[in-house]
Amino acid sequence: MLDLYILLIFIIVAAAIAVETKDLLSSVIALGATGLGLSLTFLVLKAPDVAITQLIVEILSLIILIRATMKEDLPFSTSGRWLVNTVITVCFIFVFIFTAVKCFKELPQFGYPTIKTSSAYLKEGLKDTGATNLVSAVILDFRAYDTLGEAAVLFTAVIGVLTILRRKGRKNEETGLDNE
Amino acid sequence: MNNEKDKGMSLIVKTVTRLTAGPIFLYGIYILSHGHVSPGGGFVGGVIIALAFIQLMLAYGKESAFKKLPRAAASFIENLGALMFLALAGLxxxxxxxxxxxxxxxxxxxxxxxxxxxxxxxAIGVKVGAGLFAIFIALILLRINREDDR
Structure with missing residues (x-):
């Protein structure tokens, strides 16, 4: 349990650095440290599937972000109504902490879920599907509709990115010029 | 030949890439094909395969990576993966x-x-790998075009 708390503190510190630092590249690298801490947390909680996915996707997004922010310097504005902003922020922090303390009392104990569906999967999974990796058994057999939907989401995302970022705009039909 | 050497990163990066890109690709296929036996699966394996191609592209420049996997082929393979999943589901x-x-x-x-x-x-691995590589290509080409404009 102690290693989990250490990892959580590490994640929070890295996230705070990622938000607060002025240099964009340092911020991206701190974000990568956050993701590494999160994947280690998944590993500590005995979810190797999620840990592998988190690590790999984190590497990919880190490469893309570094590639995208290398030569950019985005304007960062801190001037303006700082008093109002600070008061609103502090109010929201107190509201969230108050609500969280109220809600976390109602939650079941760590590792003892109230929904019992998973125990049925654990008992019947190997017999019903023949897969020894239960996560695969759930996402590809019991809940394959979700995976189909997820594949459709990714398909739509790729189409959208390729459409928005294509090299040449469609030619304007009336004038015949490039509609950049 | 000399002109070709100028593209991409330094000699050290290119040598390391030449040694590691194959094993990374193979590891992706391993994760992909053993998804039902051990941790892993289609999504993770596909991302690792895409990372092998992305490493090639970062180290050797975009022409060399396009020789291995052209952009149109990436889009086509992505669609093929989606249709394969749907066909298997329909079967x-x-x-x-x-x-x-x-x-x-x-x-x-x-x-x-x-x-x-x-x-x-x-099916999912093929789809995810080709799709993420296509997204990466789109982002990189956008940056190159914008640098040309300046």
């Missing part, structure tokens, strides 16, 4: 209903077990 109608696991279960812990799951994993 379930032979046994009664959509997404049915219609192949025999086999022995646990074997590579050829769990019926249709390895095929689903391959």
């Amino acid at each position: 379930g109608f032979t046994g009664g209903y959509f997404l049915l696991n219609f192949i025999g279960k086999g022995e646990p812990f074997r590579l050829f077990s769990a019926g249709i799951m390895p095929l689903y994993n391959i």
